[in-house]
Amino acid sequence: MTTDEQKAIESEIYAFIGQEVYPPTPAADDINDAMIRQWAEIMGDNNPAYLDKDWAAKSIRGNTISPPAMMYVWGQEGFQVTKGRAPNAMSNLVSVFDKHGYTGVLGTNVKQEYFKEVSPGDNVTIEMIIDNISERKTTARGTGYFFETLSTFTDQSGETIGTQRFKVLKFIPQEQPAAAASEDKLDVPTRIASPRGYDNKWWWEACDDGKVLIQRCKDCQTLRHPPRPMCGECQSMEWDSIESTLDGEILSHTELHHPKIPGYQYPLVCAVIKLAEGTNLVSNVIGCDPSEVHIGMKVKGVLEQVDEKTMLPQFYPASPGIRP
Numbered sequence: 001m002t003t004d005e006q007k008a009i010e011s012e013i014y015a016f017i018g019q020e021v022y023p024p025t026p027a028a029d030d031i032n033d034a035m036i037r038q039w040a041e042i043m044g045d046n047n048p049a050y051l052d053k054d055w056a057a058k059s060i061r062g063n064t065i066s067p068p069a070m071m072y073v074w075g076q077e078g079f080q081v082t083k084g085r086a087p088n089a090m091s092n093l094v095s096v097f098d099k100h101g102y103t104g105v106l107g108t109n110v111k112q113e114y115f116k117e118v119s120p121g122d123n124v125t126i127e128m129i130i131d132n133i134s135e136r137k138t139t140a141r142g143t144g145y146f147f148e149t150l151s152t153f154t155d156q157s158g159e160t161i162g163t164q165r166f167k168v169l170k171f172i173p174q175e176q177p178a179a180a181a182s183e184d185k186l187d188v189p190t191r192i193a194s195p196r197g198y199d200n201k202w203w204w205e206a207c208d209d210g211k212v213l214i215q216r217c218k219d220c221q222t223l224r225h226p227p228r229p230m231c232g233e234c235q236s237m238e239w240d241s242i243e244s245t246l247d248g249e250i251l252s253h254t255e256l257h258h259p260k261i262p263g264y265q266y267p268l269v270c271a272v273i274k275l276a277e278g279t280n281l282v283s284n285v286i287g288c289d290p291s292e293v294h295i296g297m298k299v300k301g302v303l304e305q306v307d308e309k310t311m312l313p314q315f316y317p318a319s320p321g322i323r324p
C-alpha cells in the first residue's frame with residue numbers, strides 16, 4: 001500500500017469519528033421478568049436478585065433488578081434485522097473499509113460499565129456512536145484499523161445506567177497460500193479440532209489410542225462425562241477412569257442439514273447416547289438411513305478415524321446383521 005493510498009482511506013474513515021450509528025432509541029418493551037428469566041436460564045445465572053421477588057423484597061433494594069449485563073439486550077431489533085437495515089454510519093464505515101480491500105472483520109473486545117441499576121417496568125434507551133478509529137496497525141490477522149463504537153444506555157428519566165464499548169478490527173486478509181497446484185493432493189478439510197484443555201486432554205488422547213474412557217470418582221465411584229475436575233456427588237478431586245463397552249441407547253437425536261461444515265460427512269446424525277455404564281455421550285449415528293434413527297434405539301460404538309487427524313467414537317445400529 002502506498003502512502004497516498006493510506007492517506008486516501010484515512011481521510012475517509014476518520015471523518016466517521018463521532019458520527020451517530022443509532023440516535024437515542026427507547027426499547028420496544030419495558031424491562032420485564034419474561035426476558036430476564038430467559039436470559040438468566042441461558043446464562044445459568046441463578047442470582048435471586050433478578051427473579052426471586054420474596055428474596056428481593058427482603059434485600060437492601062426491596063425489589064428485583066435487571067442483570068446489568070442485559071442492558072444491550074433491551075434494544076435488540078429482533079427478526080426484522082433479517083430483512084435488512086437502513087444504512088447508518090457503521091455500515092457506511094464498513095463499506096469504506098471493504099472498498100479499500102479491508103474486507104476482514106474480527107470483533108476483538110467488549111467492555112461494559114454499569115452506573116445505575118434498573119428494574120422491571122423501567123425502559124432502556126440506547127444510543128450508539130463511532131467513538132474512535134485507530135491508526136493503521138499490523139496484526140497477526142493482517143494490516144488494518146480498529147474502530148470502536150460507544151453505546152450509552154439511559155433509563156426513562158435520562159440517567160445513564162451504563163455504557164458499552166465494542167471494538168472491531170477491519171483488516172486486509174493475508175493472502176492464502178496459492179492453491180496446491182504444485183502439490184500432489186489438495187488439502188482435505190478436517191473436522192473441528194477437539195478442544196484439549198488441562199481437564200479433558202486425557203480423554204481425547206485415549207480416543208487417539210483407541211479407547212473411550214469414562215471418568216470415575218475415586219472416592220464415591222460415581223461416573224461422569226464430560227470430563228471435569230470435581231465429583232458432583234462428593235466434591236472429591238480424586239479420579240480414575242474405566243473403559244466403555246460403547247453399548248448404548250439413543251436418548252435424543254437430530255439430523256444436521258445446514259450449514260454443511262467442511263470436514264463432516266452428510267447426512268450427519270448427532271445423538272445423545274446413554275452408554276450401558278450410565279453416562280451420556282454426544283456422538284454420530286451412522287450405518288443406517290437417518291429416518292431409521294429413533295429414541296430408544298440400541299446402538300454400538302466403534303472408534304474410527306473420521307479424518308486425517310481425528311479418532312472419534314461413531315455409533316451403528318446394534319441390530320443383528322448390521323455392522324459391527
Ligand code: ZN
Nearest residue numbers: 217220231234
Ligand atoms: Zn465422588
